[in-house]
Amino acid sequence: xxxxxxYKIKKLAPAEFELVKDKGVPVRIFATFKLxxxxxxxxxxxxxxxxxxxxxxxxxxxxxxxxxxYGAPIGTVFATSEDGYVSPGAIGFDxxxxxxxxxxxxxxxxxxxxxxxxxxxxxxxxxxxVGKKGFLRISKNQLKELVERGVPYLVKTLGVGWEEDLKAxxxxxxxxxxxxxxVSQRAVERGFAQLATLGSGNHYLEIQRVEKIFxxxxxxxxxxxxxxxxxxxxxxxxxxxxxxxxxxxxxIFERKIDSYKIKVADxxxxxxxxxxxxxxDYIKAxxxxxxxxxxxxxxxxxxxRRTFEKVLGGSAKNYDLRLIYDVAxxxxxxxxxxxxxxxxxxxxxxxxxxxxxxxxGQPVIIGGSMETGSYFLIGKETSLLKSxxxxxxxxxxxxxxxxxxxxxxxxxLWREMLQRGIYVKSASFSGLAEEAGVAYKNISDxxxxxxxxxxxxxxxxxxxxxxxKG
Amino acid sequence: xxxxxxxxEITEADIAIEVKGRSFGExxxxxxLAFFEISTAKNPDEERIYLTKEIIISGKxxxxxxxxxxxxxxxxxxxxxxxxxxxxxxxxxKGYKAVLAGGPIEKYGQGVDxxxxxxxxxxxxxxxxxWKVVLVFDV
Numbered sequence: 001x002x003x004x005x006x007y008k009i010k011k012l013a014p015a016e017f018e019l020v021k022d023k024g025v026p027v028r029i030f031a032t033f034k035l036x037x038x039x040x041x042x043x044x045x046x047x048x049x050x051x052x053x054x055x056x057x058x059x060x061x062x063x064x065x066x067x068x069x070y071g072a073p074i075g076t077v078f079a080t081s082e083d084g085y086v087s088p089g090a091i092g093f094d095x096x097x098x099x100x101x102x103x104x105x106x107x108x109x110x111x112x113x114x115x116x117x118x119x120x121x122x123x124x125x126x127x128x129x130v131g132k133k134g135f136l137r138i139s140k141n142q143l144k145e146l147v148e149r150g151v152p153y154l155v156k157t158l159g160v161g162w163e164e165d166l167k168a169x170x171x172x173x174x175x176x177x178x179x180x181x182x183v184s185q186r187a188v189e190r191g192f193a194q195l196a197t198l199g200s201g202n203h204y205l206e207i208q209r210v211e212k213i214f215x216x217x218x219x220x221x222x223x224x225x226x227x228x229x230x231x232x233x234x235x236x237x238x239x240x241x242x243x244x245x246x247x248x249x250x251x252i253f254e255r256k257i258d259s260y261k262i263k264v265a266d267x268x269x270x271x272x273x274x275x276x277x278x279x280x281d282y283i284k285a286x287x288x289x290x291x292x293x294x295x296x297x298x299x300x301x302x303x304x305r306r307t308f309e310k311v312l313g314g315s316a317k318n319y320d321l322r323l324i325y326d327v328a329x330x331x332x333x334x335x336x337x338x339x340x341x342x343x344x345x346x347x348x349x350x351x352x353x354x355x356x357x358x359x360x361g362q363p364v365i366i367g368g369s370m371e372t373g374s375y376f377l378i379g380k381e382t383s384l385l386k387s388x389x390x391x392x393x394x395x396x397x398x399x400x401x402x403x404x405x406x407x408x409x410x411x412x413l414w415r416e417m418l419q420r421g422i423y424v425k426s427a428s429f430s431g432l433a434e435e436a437g438v439a440y441k442n443i444s445d446x447x448x449x450x451x452x453x454x455x456x457x458x459x460x461x462x463x464x465x466x467x468x469k470g
Numbered sequence: 471x472x473x474x475x476x477x478x479e480i481t482e483a484d485i486a487i488e489v490k491g492r493s494f495g496e497x498x499x500x501x502x503l504a505f506f507e508i509s510t511a512k513n514p515d516e517e518r519i520y521l522t523k524e525i526i527i528s529g530k531x532x533x534x535x536x537x538x539x540x541x542x543x544x545x546x547x548x549x550x551x552x553x554x555x556x557x558x559x560x561x562x563x564k565g566y567k568a569v570l571a572g573g574p575i576e577k578y579g580q581g582v583d584x585x586x587x588x589x590x591x592x593x594x595x596x597x598x599x600x601w602k603v604v605l606v607f608d609v
Binding site (some may be wrong): 040042056067068069070071074089094095129130131186189190193194199200201202240243244246247250251254266267268272397398400401402403428430431434437470 | 476478479480481482483484485509511537541544545547548549551574575576579580581582583585586587588589590591593606608609
């Protein structure tokens, strides 16, 4: 046993630790010792708060990229029994914030002469930042259909996106049970204003090159065959629609929680029984927001393909541009799992906040900072035994946004990245400074931890050459 | 000069601030100024006003009033593309009436996009005659 930031911790296995405490369910942390030491103390405090929620089955799991959020740390997975509880705040505001990876048949040499033009055009076609409108003009009824029927409706009825994309999206791009009638008018208006836009903060659209292939067989299955091959990565979520859904239901849950005599250590963790009308409405609204996010990423993919056609000429299919996979980060789902530590199979409600589903053989995408690169991985069998089939989602911050802005000058960073062969177009230099590589953990350290812990293993390492930021 | 400051130790990924006011109306005004400065990265004292808008902030208790006010500011930014740098607040029966002055966000520039107000550490404290609140924004 040893202490990190004043918290007692014991080692269970390679890249697997447990918080030593006397209340609540166990808190297990998947990390190398190096990453564990880098976690801020609030991660341990917040994970402990989560472990005191009612109705939990199995341990609370903290991923190697975890950092302090509010309520639950970003990078937390836990499950409640089928007749347990749901906590909107522990799923997160940006419902189905997620990652999507496309691959082209182009090499870096082929794309370099067009890189600046491509990035500038993408910036125009996929508006990042605040107050920008997307290309999709739809009626309220079409928005209802989109959030209830997801990407299949976007592709098959509105003709946006490719039909073959559907099989490469978690849940086929449509979470069952979505219901527009339990979504507020405010969420609808925010959704209309932001559909098919990238957003800001840590959201990005990147042109990347294959830096290293670890698993040639699995990579080949997805059309990745050589170093220098170009991929496109998209990181964004349900925009204002999802944020409003979470805000609305936090308010509703907070009003009701006392009547169920539930005590939570942090009001952001407010929860209600899954059997309550409010919880059932939240799940329907959350599923609607998750579908909004899948639709948003598919619409952005459509714009990426159009951009390639406009800049390089011909049809997008000439450049392959196939969707490898699309995974959700912030989501709650009923799934059947073997409960870690108990080894009993049960249907549970899994909360993933800043964590990726990682079922055996499933493609996983872990996005890093704009300076260091990202990984394409494969889910491992042991993730089902250890983590409710989940893994990390990113590299995780190591410093606050304000501190990053004090340390890094956005304009200088932009020039330095250009010298290193990364062309960035950002809505603001201050936003760029906040997202500097120095503000994040090393993505390769995170991948090493999930690999050692048996959650997922690396297939391909991508490095950015072009980046669009909000 | 608005009375607010960042609290960096609370969250790494998002933004936490502490806001004070000698009265509840001044607290609301300072929240407005903090929201503007974070959203635009501009000093509200040096920026121009393009339009005014009247809103009603309803709520029974101070905490509810603050949540509703911040959510209204987020809604105005997301749907109308508007941010505000001056506010006049007057108490009414069901809460506060606010006359806000500002303009389209593109006239000021983009700072950090505030997307939601979390309930984490959301505490409104009465200090003597004044008020203090901690706000943690999802950005």
